[in-house]
Amino acid sequence: MWPDTSQIVIFSGEASAPAAAATAVAAAARGEPTLLASLTPTHPCATLLGAAPAPQPAPLTPQLDFWTFAPLADLSAVWSELRSRISLPGPPIDGDDLPLLPGLDLFLAVYRLAAYAQRGYRLICVDAGPPDGLLRALAVPDTFRWLMRQLFGLDRGPGQSSESMARAALPANLLPFEQIGQMQEARVRFEQLREAALDPARVRARLVIRPDQAGLRAATLYAPALPLFGLNLDALIVGPLLPVVSDGHELATPVLEQATVLAAVAARWPNLPLLRLPFHATPGELAPFATIGQGLVHLPAPMPPPISVGANTDPFISLLLPGVAREDLTISVNGDELIISLGPYRRHLLLPAALRGAPIRAVREGDRLTIRRR
Numbered sequence: 540m541w542p543d544t545s546q547i548v549i550f551s552g553e554a555s556a557p558a559a560a561a562t563a564v565a566a567a568a569r570g571e572p573t574l575l576a577s578l579t580p581t582h583p584c585a586t587l588l589g590a591a592p593a594p595q596p597a598p599l600t601p602q603l604d605f606w607t608f609a610p611l612a613d614l615s616a617v618w619s620e621l622r623s624r625i626s627l628p629g630p631p632i633d634g635d636d637l638p639l640l641p642g643l644d645l646f647l648a649v650y651r652l653a654a655y656a657q658r659g660y661r662l663i664c665v666d667a668g669p670p671d672g673l674l675r676a677l678a679v680p681d682t683f684r685w686l687m688r689q690l691f692g693l694d695r696g697p698g699q700s701s702e703s704m705a706r707a708a709l710p711a712n713l714l715p716f717e718q719i720g721q722m723q724e725a726r727v728r729f730e731q732l733r734e735a736a737l738d739p740a741r742v743r744a745r746l747v748i749r750p751d752q753a754g755l756r757a758a759t760l761y762a763p764a765l766p767l768f769g770l771n772l773d774a775l776i777v778g779p780l781l782p783v784v785s786d787g788h789e790l791a792t793p794v795l796e797q798a799t800v801l802a803a804v805a806a807r808w809p810n811l812p813l814l815r816l817p818f819h820a821t822p823g824e825l826a827p828f829a830t831i832g833q834g835l836v837h838l839p840a841p842m843p844p845p846i847s848v849g850a851n852t853d854p855f856i857s858l859l860l861p862g863v864a865r866e867d868l869t870i871s872v873n874g875d876e877l878i879i880s881l882g883p884y885r886r887h888l889l890l891p892a893a894l895r896g897a898p899i900r901a902v903r904e905g906d907r908l909t910i911r912r913r
Contacts, residue, residue, distance in 0.1 A: 544741050545656040546839040549665040551673050552747025556583035556666045558776050558816050558835060563664035564825050565832025567603035571661040577607045578648045579668035589823040599825060610644040645676035670761040674884055677768035681887055740841045743773040748804060750777050750797035760867060760882040763860035766845035767879060767886055772861060774837050775808055777801055778816025807862045812837050854893035861906040870901050877910060
């Protein structure tokens with residue numbers, strides 16, 4: 540049964556555009572008010588559907604709207620909106636002067652989606668492109684917090700860590716009190732914006748895996764990395780898939796490889812639905828996607844947060860890391876931070892007060908990694 544609240548499904552992968560477009564068209568054909576959002580710079584969804592880029596949601600059918608994120612124009616608009624909600628120290632920075640820092644544009648685009656979710660759409664399908672860009676966007680608030688800690692020693696809530704202040708490059712006690720408060724507020728607001736934009740009750744990701752060994756290897760990093768940065772993963776999509784051919788056919792070898800990859804994905808992630816995206820030439824129109832999307836129908840359902848923190852009476856941090864390989868994962872502690880490294884990605888998580896300074900141990904139970912007192 541379709542959820543009552545608006546659902547946002549973020550598709551990420553090399554073939555995220557056809558997966559997002561097909562799902563959106565199929566959902567709209569079922570009568571669900573749907574928005575297809577393209578966040579990638581070249582907007583392949585527009586080419587696939589034969590539609591013009593749309594800086595504001597534009598109707599393609601009575602139940603389907605299309606929106607293309609324009610990094611420069613939308614970045615300026617969203618930044619101006621954020622400045623009215625977050626008081627930043629120093630002279631005001633105009634949105635037209637803001638540099639396109641890695642991940643910042645995509646982070647602001649995800650923030651904008653939360654506003655579109657209030658427009659009555661039952662489903663928003665998002666083409667977010669390759670996972671690397673999405674992961675770096677999700678890390679923007681962490682990067683901002685790290686900078687505040689290293690530069691000024693500002694990190695936890697309204698207070699300050701004495702250890703961080705001692706190591707700060709520019710001690711906060713040399714700054715006016717008003718600026719300290721503004722920087723703290725800005726840091727907290729950025730993290731709150733991410734939490735609101737990634738509400739696990741209505742936002743989730745679907746990783747589109749290329750059906751070859753390189754795609755499978757990439758998925759072993761991306762599948763656990765998305766939840767590590769706060770985005771629930773509710774399904775895996777493998778494709779585009781070639782049709783089955785007879786032995787001796789010139790495509791027999793890649794077809795055999797994709798069958799091997801499908802089996803490996805099913806074995807590595809048994810708790811995640813496995814959907815199949817068939818290969819299709821660029822249609823340039825909507826109609827073919829209604830058929831393609833039927834195989835991608837998977838009704839969104841509320842999910843618990845990928846990262847949970849226990850109460851003081853039972854302190855722990857529990858991380859959902861589906862299918863993570865032991866050799867890709869490194870855990871360390873630095874002061875009051877838990878540092879999780881996953882391949883080329885790293886996230887700093889603030890330890891609960893009851894775990895700071897205490898010996899800890901990590902226990903893996905299925906797809907969850909739980910850190911507790913030793």
